[in-house]
Amino acid sequence: MIKNVLNTIKIYIKNLLLRSKHHKIPFFKGLLLKIRGFKPEAYVQYDFKTYNKNEFITNVQRWKSRRINGKGNEILDNKSLFYENFNSFVEIPKTILIAKNGNVFDLEGRILNEEEIILVFKNYPKTIFKPNNGAGGINVLLFEFKNNNFYINSNLVNNDDFFNVIKTYAEYILTEFVEQHEYARNLYEHTTNTIRIVTTKLKNDGVIIPLAMHRVGTSKTVPVDNASFGGLFSMIDVKTGVLSVAKSYTTSSNYLLHPESNNNISGVVVPRWEEIKNEILKVANSFKEIPFMSWDIVVTNNSFVVLEINGSTGLDFIQMFEPQKNKALGIFFKERGIIK
Structure with missing residues (x-):
């Protein structure tokens, strides 16, 4: 208990020291957001005109979510341990x-x-x-x-x-190296374009997929698709596998097409989406001691490959589309004591 309180204080201090990476934020606007637990970038990135701030999961709460898995994170954080534990369940790069x-x-x-x-x-x-x-x-x-x-x-x-x-x-x-499916290569051929699938397990229920995102690289991020370096990201409709418009941390634009390849992003369907979901849910149910997992996968011509699994997920790129506190992820966080 005392350890968690001290860690929470450290998290708040860490958040107060944050500076905006991608936008110039008015000092007092940014400070007020940091006091409430947000990153200063939320002033630009989150739609506070449409939604109330209380509908968003804060950055401090996101950091606290790292506690959920306890020692289970040790398996996920170390790539060698991750390979040893998951290699018999899913395909992982050798x-x-x-x-x-x-x-x-x-x-x-x-x-x-x-x-x-x-x-x-x-x-x-x-x-x-x-x-x-x-x-x-x-x-x-x-x-x-x-x-x-x-x-x-x-x-x-x-x-x-x-x-x-x-x-x-x-x-x-x-x-x-993992060769990606043609649909992903068409988004932007110079980077490996990955999918982030989040799985959560409520204490008295099975594993679900509350949300999924598709990353797409740009010339700024080669050879990866890192959003922090200038990559794009799109929400995936969990039911259908259809991609939304894409966004970026560095602009307020919505992208129907990739700005460099001029190929469609919005409306693209992830191949074999139902099969991918079912397989990930099956494996996640085999690791019930790790209730919170964020899977980074590459869809291939034959199936999919799991690059890594993280014990938390960034929320900036998700909540730029819509707040999550009252959705499935927020419900999971509430049950685990991360938010009230």
């Missing part, structure tokens, strides 16, 4: 190498020299290099090996620079 403290290891723990590393890349010419802990597509690199040359995020680099990069990062893993 881990190929581990980079740690200036060395590169195979899965048996043996340190590899540069010649051995090159041999690995000949067998896996397109890979993803990402932190072993963490989420959100931050500091993720695309590696390619073509014609005996290395490329990082499609940029040619010499061997010395490549090995400096791979040995500099601590606690990184190299995984297989």
Whole structure:
């Protein structure tokens, strides 16, 4: 109890220190929002003209939601533990190498020299290099090996620079690259465009999917679709799999089409949506000790691949469409004591 109170105080202080990343917010407007538990960006991003502020889940409440899973988050946060626990249930990109403290290891723990590393890349010419802990597509690199040359995020680099990069990062893993379905590639072909599916379990009920979002990358986010770096995001109708208009953190525009590819976003249907939902619900029911999961998946030609599962979800990109406090996610938070 005391620990939770102290953590809540820390969260409030952390929130008060936040600065707007994407917009210039009037100081006192931003301060009042932070006192109420919101990020200052909510002044621009949330529709406070249509909805009452009390209808929104605050940023402080969102941070507190990390408590819901307890120790279950340890499985989700560490990508190696995540792979061990979920690999028999869903398809997960295979881990190929581990980079740690200036060395590169195979899965048996043996340190590899540069010649051995090159041999690995000949067998896996397109890979993803990402932190072993963490989420959100931050500091993720695309590696390619073509014609005996290395490329990082499609940029040619010499061997010395490549090995400096791979040995500099601590606690990184190299995984297989996932080829996305044609529909996702059509949204924007230069990034892997992922889906965020949230699952929740009420104490006396089964697992449900309260909401789902589709991310779409831009030239600012290559090779990932990170919204914080300038990516787009669209709500998915959970019943039908149809995408809404897309939004961005950096503008107030609604995008029917991708601003760079000029391809449709709004109205696009996620292939095999019912099958994807059913499979995720089935797996989530097998991990009832982890009642709150945010699945990041890539739809492929044959099925889908789970990139990671997080023990919480950002709410900014969701509540830019509509507030969630009185919807299924908010009901779940109330039952778990996160909001009143």
